[in-house]
Amino acid sequence: MTVRPRPGAAAIIIAAVVFGAAAAAAGGGDGGMVGVDGTQFVVEGGRTIYFSGFNAYWLMMMASDPARRAAVVAAFTQASARGLNLARTWAFSDGGDQPLQSSPGVYDEAMFQGLDFVIAEARRHGIYLLLCLTNNFDDFGGKRQYVRWAADAGHNLTAGDDFFTSSVVKSYYKNHVKAVVTRVNTVTGVAYKDDPTIFAWELMNEPRCDADPTGGMVQAWVEEMAPYVKRVDGGRHLVTAGLEGFYGDGEHESKELNPWGIYYGTNYVATHRAAGVDFATIHLYPDVWLWGSTADEQAAFFRNWTRSHVHATAAFLGKPLLVTEYGKFLWKGGGANKTQRNYFLDVVLDAIYASASRGGPLVGGAFWQLLLDDDVVAGMDDLRDGYEIILAEDSRAASIIGEHSEQLASLNGQDAEALRRRRRRPASSHQKTRFGSGGDSDALRLPRTLLIRFISSFIQDNFVLF
Ligand SMILES: *[C@@H]1O[C@H](CO)[C@@H](O)[C@H](O)[C@H]1NC(C)=O
Numbered sequence: 001m002t003v004r005p006r007p008g009a010a011a012i013i014i015a016a017v018v019f020g021a022a023a024a025a026a027g028g029g030d031g032g033m034v035g036v037d038g039t040q041f042v043v044e045g046g047r048t049i050y051f052s053g054f055n056a057y058w059l060m061m062m063a064s065d066p067a068r069r070a071a072v073v074a075a076f077t078q079a080s081a082r083g084l085n086l087a088r089t090w091a092f093s094d095g096g097d098q099p100l101q102s103s104p105g106v107y108d109e110a111m112f113q114g115l116d117f118v119i120a121e122a123r124r125h126g127i128y129l130l131l132c133l134t135n136n137f138d139d140f141g142g143k144r145q146y147v148r149w150a151a152d153a154g155h156n157l158t159a160g161d162d163f164f165t166s167s168v169v170k171s172y173y174k175n176h177v178k179a180v181v182t183r184v185n186t187v188t189g190v191a192y193k194d195d196p197t198i199f200a201w202e203l204m205n206e207p208r209c210d211a212d213p214t215g216g217m218v219q220a221w222v223e224e225m226a227p228y229v230k231r232v233d234g235g236r237h238l239v240t241a242g243l244e245g246f247y248g249d250g251e252h253e254s255k256e257l258n259p260w261g262i263y264y265g266t267n268y269v270a271t272h273r274a275a276g277v278d279f280a281t282i283h284l285y286p287d288v289w290l291w292g293s294t295a296d297e298q299a300a301f302f303r304n305w306t307r308s309h310v311h312a313t314a315a316f317l318g319k320p321l322l323v324t325e326y327g328k329f330l331w332k333g334g335g336a337n338k339t340q341r342n343y344f345l346d347v348v349l350d351a352i353y354a355s356a357s358r359g360g361p362l363v364g365g366a367f368w369q370l371l372l373d374d375d376v377v378a379g380m381d382d383l384r385d386g387y388e389i390i391l392a393e394d395s396r397a398a399s400i401i402g403e404h405s406e407q408l409a410s411l412n413g414q415d416a417e418a419l420r421r422r423r424r425r426p427a428s429s430h431q432k433t434r435f436g437s438g439g440d441s442d443a444l445r446l447p448r449t450l451l452i453r454f455i456s457s458f459i460q461d462n463f464v465l466f
């Protein structure tokens with residue numbers, strides 16, 4: 001990769017030591033429901049919150065077996081020790097051998113109680129949850145399973161993408177939304193729709209559509225489903241579509257930046273503009289998306305992809321943006337090694353911080369994927385996919401992630417409305433970044449502000465990403 005090195009670790013460590021303790025811990029529902037103000041996420045009192053997150057799709061599955069619940073507790077314990085405050089996980093398992101929904105409208109109570117446990121534990125560990133409601137791909141069912149259910153019931157459907165248009169399948173999906181969103185947690189007694197531990201609902205993991213490459217089918221589906229989720233939820237939680245960020249052929253789209261320059265069936269701008277969609281998402285896998293390309297080509301892709309989406313989000317959406325998946329494939333037969341993977345983490349996390357620290361729309365992310373050692377709970381090794389990060393045994397990755405969490409947390413608690421008004425004003429070269437009165441003394445606030453600005457301009461000068 002040609003991206004220049006990360007800023008002196010010393011500056012980051014100073015920031016962590018000096019300000020780590022002062023950073024407000026606002027996680028897992030304690031600050032109330034997460035909302036949106038312009039391009040920022042906010043909690044109680046309109047104060048900003050930034051997300052240092054991870055993916056762990058397997059949480060419900062493990063928690064459904066009381067003997068393996070220790071895995072969920074260990075994952076949250078290890079994550080919160082590194083300041084992680086967001087977990088993205090599956091609130092679906094459609095059909096198959098370990099279903100949440102075994103057939104349309106029929107639910108496995110043990111699996112649901114697993115999800116109840118996950119939510120209760122997330123709250124206890126100060127971690128918000130991004131809950132995903134089905135899959136574009138076949139893992140854990142997804143759109144093909146929904147279509148199969150309809151076909152089994154005598155409807156003339158065959159293609160997976162019938163998912164987006166069939167009224168029967170859409171009614172199955174809506175029933176699933178209702179079952180999950182209105183579920184009353186058996187551990188806490190709180191209905192999911194009222195639980196501030198849930199940060200947001202995600203309609204689908206990585207919607208794509210071959211049947212309509214330019215994005216119309218997914219567009220119509222999101223326009224129908226996002227407001228539906230809002231309605232069932234009482235409008236309390238945020239909703240997002242689950243997109244990877246591929247561009248379509250609508251206005252303000254940049255298809256030439258898509259991997260291989262092809263369509264994937266979604267529009268980044270138009271779909272994130274749909275009513276009911278509160279924030280935007282992208283995923284980031286330069287190595288697999290551009291399989292066979294050189295490290296330099298992947299680095300160029302990373303820069304263009306990130307810069308373009310940050311720009312489009314600020315200019316055309318005015319909503320927050322999260323990188324809800326990013327990862328680098330470690331594979332002894334030819335993928336990256338850990339040094340390269342850690343470098344990738346550095347670059348992605350620095351890009352997030354560079355935007356967040358300047359009031360930009362890219363305000364957090366979630367790496368793919370957090371796993372545990374097989375010693376914690378047998379069977380974890382089966383979940384390895386080449387992307388796993390095991391914090392307890394990978395001290396370098398754990399410290400990169402931990403430092404990033406502290407940097408982001410130091411930005412929490414700003415007055416989002418003031419931030420928005422400031423950004424609307426024509427740029428004057430040296431605007432003061434001021435932090436809200438979050439209980440810190442003025443004496444502490446000033447150097448913290450200066451140091452944060454130092455780090456962010458350092459990153460800006462050295463990475464030239466934005
Ligand atoms: C099923 O749908 C296909 C394509 O939409 C159509 O060609 C076929 O005639 C239909 N079959 C029946 C039995 O309706």
Ligand SMILES: *[C@@H]1O[C@H](CO)[C@@H](O)[C@H](O)[C@H]1NC(C)=O
Binds near residue numbers: 257
């Ligand atoms: C990425 O951006 C550079 C210039 O910044 C440009 O030369 C290159 O063609 C872009 N790559 C793609 C895939 O558009």
Ligand SMILES: *[C@@H]1O[C@H](CO)[C@@H](O)[C@H](O)[C@H]1NC(C)=O
Binds near residue numbers: 337338339340
């Ligand atoms: C990782 O791969 C890079 C690039 O091929 C190489 O320069 C480096 O020595 C490798 N590091 C380790 C620890 O294997």
